[in-house]
Every structure is written in C-alpha cells, then in structure tokens.
Amino acid sequence: QVQLVESGGGVVQPGGSLRLSCAASGFSFSTSGMHWVRQAPGKGLEWVTFTRYDDIQRWYADSVKGRFAISRDNSKNTLYLHINSLRLEDTGVYYCAGMSSGQSFDPWGQGTLVTVSS
Amino acid sequence: QTVVTQEPSFSVSPGGTVTLTCGLTSGSVSTSHYPSWYQQTPGQTPRTLIYNTKFRSSGVPDRFSGSILGNKAALTITGAQADDESDYYCVLYVTTGIWVFGGGTKVTVL
Numbered sequence: 001q002v003q004l005v006e007s008g009g010g011v012v013q014p015g016g017s018l019r020l021s022c023a024a025s026g027f028s029f030s031t032s033g034m035h036w037v038r039q040a041p042g043k044g045l046e047w048v049t050f051t052r053y054d055d056i057q058r059w060y061a062d063s064v065k066g067r068f069a070i071s072r073d074n075s076k077n078t079l080y081l082h083i084n085s086l087r088l089e090d091t092g093v094y095y096c097a098g099m100s101s102g103q104s105f106d107p108w109g110q111g112t113l114v115t116v117s118s
Numbered sequence: 119q120t121v122v123t124q125e126p127s128f129s130v131s132p133g134g135t136v137t138l139t140c141g142l143t144s145g146s147v148s149t150s151h152y153p154s155w156y157q158q159t160p161g162q163t164p165r166t167l168i169y170n171t172k173f174r175s176s177g178v179p180d181r182f183s184g185s186i187l188g189n190k191a192a193l194t195i196t197g198a199q200a201d202d203e204s205d206y207y208c209v210l211y212v213t214t215g216i217w218v219f220g221g222g223t224k225v226t227v228l
Contacts, residue, residue, distance in 0.1 A: 059214075
C-alpha cells in the first residue's frame with residue numbers, strides 16, 4: 001500500500017522554525033522526485049518546493065526562497081522540509097507528494113498543519 | 119511572476135457537462151506545460167484526475183477528460199454526478215523544476 005505520512009507540524013511563533021517530515025512506504029521513493037505543496041486555510045494549493053530523486057537539485061517558489069529548505073534521506077525513505085523565519089502567511093496544511101507520470105503529483109500524503117501565531 | 123488562471127466557480131446540473139479551464143496570464147498553455155488536474159473535497163487530500171494533459175489517473179471515471187482548448191488546458195466533466203461537487207485545481211510545469219497551481223474552481227452540482 002502506497003503511503004506518505006507527514007509529521008512535524010504544530011503551533012509556532014512568528015520567526016520560529018520547524019522541520020516537517022514525510023515518511024514513504026510502498027512507493028519507489030528513492031527513484032522519485034518529491035514535492036511539498038501547502039494550502040492556507042480556505043485557500044488553494046500552492047506549490048512550495050521540489051527535489052530530484054537524487055537530491056542533487058532543488059527548486060523553490062519565490063514566496064519561500066531563502067527561508068525553506070527541502071532535503072531527503074533515501075536510506076530512510078524520508079523527505080524533509082526545514083522552515084525558518086516563519087511568517088503568519090506560512091500557516092496552512094503542508095502536503096508531501098511524489099512526482100509521477102507527466103510531471104504530475106502522485107501520491108499525496110494526508111498533510112500536516114503548521115500554525116504560525118503569536 | 120507566472121500566474122495560472124482558473125474560473126472561481128461553476129455550477130452544473132446533474133447529468134450535465136461542464137468544462138473548466140486553466141490558462142496563463144501571459145502566453146498560451148500547451149502540452150509542454152504538462153497540465154494536470156486534481157479534485158479536492160473540503161478536509162481531504164487532493165486526488166489526481168488527469169496528468170500530462172489528457173491521461174486519466176488510475177480509477178478515475180471516464181466522465182473526466184482533459185484536453186487543450188485554444189490557448190488553455192481544459193477539464194471536462196460529462197454527465198456530472200452529485201459527488202463531483204468539489205474544488206478542482208490545475209497545475210502547470212512552467213519551467214525546469216517549477217510548478218504553479220491555479221487558484222482552483224469550485225464546482226457545484228445542482
């Protein structure tokens with residue numbers, strides 16, 4: 001059974017940091033590019049970042065460049081998102097997703113909620 | 119900055135047909151953008167419907183179809199059912215390593 005399970009979300013003060021994790025199983029993680037996608041409350045999906053299967057190259061949305069860092073450990077089938085200098089507008093559900101056929105997003109995790117609040 | 123456009127909302131009658139579009143504020147959408155479409159109901163994880171413009175994901179009913187219409191990508195629901203009432207998002211691969219989601223379309227079936 002293909003599964004992506006995110007963890008690490010929580011309530012953080014502005015300026016704080018978090019590390020999100022995404023554990024993969026039943027899925028060819030080590031040969032798949034991986035994304036983080038987020039969704040603010042009541043808003044749409046926003047692509048955040050992507051890393052190649054070998055983690056040699058990483059790309060970021062302008063809105064998070066310089067504050068967020070994606071990484072992965074293929075020996076642990078785990079994807080990470082390091083988030084620094086958190087802002088109120090970073091509040092939302094963060095999903096990890098695999099890169100699938102035709103540059104699509106599949107599978108998806110169930111998401112982890114990050115709340116930035118003072 | 120690349121902006122992907124979608125209609126904010128659409129209403130369709132049960133059994134009816136609706137076409138949602140996915141465009142760019144500057145330029146045309148083509149198959150080179152690898153448009154894909156996702157369905158999301160409130161509180162749920164997105165579900166992949168269409169990838170690479172027109173290919174249905176596993177288990178997706180054939181009433182969902184993808185295409186390029188003019189200068190936009192399109193998702194057509196033919197024979198809409200009550201449980202098609204959802205938010206629909208497109209995403210475009212705009213350049214190497216960069217994807218951009220549209221703002222989503224809320225589809226109401228009534």
